[in-house]
Amino acid sequence: MVIKIFRNFFKRIFSNIFKNKKEIKLGFYGPPNAGKTSLANRICKDFTGEGIGKISKIPHETRSVQFKEKVVIEYKGKKMLFKMIDTPGIATRIDYEKFLKYKIKKKEAKKRAKEATQGVIESIKWLDDMDLVVIVLDSTENPYNQVNITIIGNLVARKIPVLIVANKVDLKKSDIKKIEAAFPEYEVVGISARYGKNLEEFYESIFKLSKKI
Numbered sequence: 001m002v003i004k005i006f007r008n009f010f011k012r013i014f015s016n017i018f019k020n021k022k023e024i025k026l027g028f029y030g031p032p033n034a035g036k037t038s039l040a041n042r043i044c045k046d047f048t049g050e051g052i053g054k055i056s057k058i059p060h061e062t063r064s065v066q067f068k069e070k071v072v073i074e075y076k077g078k079k080m081l082f083k084m085i086d087t088p089g090i091a092t093r094i095d096y097e098k099f100l101k102y103k104i105k106k107k108e109a110k111k112r113a114k115e116a117t118q119g120v121i122e123s124i125k126w127l128d129d130m131d132l133v134v135i136v137l138d139s140t141e142n143p144y145n146q147v148n149i150t151i152i153g154n155l156v157a158r159k160i161p162v163l164i165v166a167n168k169v170d171l172k173k174s175d176i177k178k179i180e181a182a183f184p185e186y187e188v189v190g191i192s193a194r195y196g197k198n199l200e201e202f203y204e205s206i207f208k209l210s211k212k213i
């Protein structure tokens with residue numbers, strides 16, 4: 001009973017604070033396996049206690065768009081309200097054979113490839129709906145590829161603010177400079193979603209970019 005009263009009280013305060021504020025639709029985009037869900041999970045867990053979805057070393061783990069609404073991110077005493085949108089990794093070619101090396105059976109691999117293809121279409125469909133997009137790249141991989149260029153080109157055409165995240169900086173092969181050189185017009189923040197490294201700079205950039213919406 002008492003708990004219920006308290007809960008309602010806080011709910012009222014919460015909705016009053018954000019009554020006039022719209023949720024910022026924050027999308028996580030990028031190639032498969034870059035760490036989009038890992039980053040979205042970390043943020044959601046930090047501010048709501050719950051994650052957004054499953055992660056895996058097998059590419060195309062996220063095969064449909066997943067959300068977390070009413071995520072209040074607090075940074076340096078400021079609060080902003082977000083709808084977090086984690087998207088399936090975008091790829092130009094999805095062959096079921098590449099899943100077989102992860103010991104996935106042929107039938108299951110074919111199903112995964114089909115769903116992953118559908119996921120790519122869904123991701124692109126949702127682009128128009130975003131207020132702000134975080135492009136998550138694996139900083140151990142070559143950033144010059146068709147997928148990255150296409151995603152960024154799409155966002156520019158739609159005038160959606162973009163932040164590029166160079167993820168996996170904990171790995172030896174990580175090369176943030178290469179990503180900066182590939183996309184010189186954009187802000188690039190190096191982080192480790194797995195270990196929660198440099199998230200302060202990430203939040204700083206998100207808050208700054210939110211003003212451009």
Ligand SMILES: Nc1nc2c(ncn2[C@@H]2O[C@H](COP(=O)(O)OP(=O)(O)OP(=O)(O)O)[C@@H](O)[C@H]2O)c(=O)[nH]1
Pocket residue numbers: 030031032033034035036037038039054055056057058059060061062063087088089090136167168169170171191192193194195
């Ligand atoms: N070393 C290291 N590994 C990471 C980091 N972030 C994610 N990973 C790993 O990278 C793999 C892919 O992570 P996910 O978060 O599932 O990647 P994703 O971009 O959501 O992938 P899809 O859903 O397939 O598009 C997992 O094995 C993660 O543990 C990081 O900062 N450092």
Ligand SMILES: [Mg+2]
Pocket residue numbers: 036037038054055061062087088089
């Ligand atoms: Mg994912």
